[in-house]
Amino acid sequence: MRNAPSLLAMLGETEPAARPVVMPWEYVKMRRAAAGMTIEQAARPYWHRPEHQADVERNVRELETVGFRMQRHFFGADMSRAYSFNLDVYRQLCDTPPEQHPRLCxxxxxxxxxxxxxxxxxxxxxxETDPDRCTRCEQLERKKVIT
Structure with a gap:
């Protein structure tokens, strides 16, 4: 039955294109970039003694490493002290199949x-013009084109 055409194909309509999959490390990087922060700036709220700075920055950098998924028992993935970050979204990207991922800009x-x-x-x-983007990104893109 896998080779049978879909109902949409039989009606002459094309199936909607699959949305690109956003991986957890991409999500972390996109949210940090949207806040306009460097890794060092994002790490700053998490270290209180100078001797911890390098370790914290390494951990923040690791969150953006391709293939990295923070384990559920480690709370270090919550970057919400530094920038707008939804830990529930991050967990869904780590733990669920792509078809169950939330819709993201x-x-x-x-x-x-x-x-x-x-x-x-x-x-x-x-x-309304690009369903893969939010209105903020759409407006920022428009401003880039104008300048």
Whole structure:
């Protein structure tokens, strides 16, 4: 039965393209970049003594390493003290198959349950012209084209 055409194909309609899969390490990097922070800046709220700085920065850098998934028992994946970050989204990206991943902006990693404002100060929402982006990223892209 796997080789049977889909109902949409039989009706002459094409199936919608699959959304790109966002991996956990990509999510962390997108959220940090959306905040305009370096790894050093993102690590700063997590170390209190100078001798811990290098270790914390290494751990933050590791979160963005391709293939890395923070284990559930380690709470170090919660970057919300440094920038807007949804730990529940991160856990879903780590623990569930791609078809169960939440919908994320493919430019900044925003999800509809996280508060984010667009460049006009309004709550971000999904773009009407590009369903893979939020309104904030759409507005930022528009500003780049103008300048």
């Amino acid at each position: 493919l430019a900044c990693g925003w999800d509809q349950w996280t508060t984010q404002y667009d460049t006009n100060g309004n709550d971000a929402t999904w773009s």
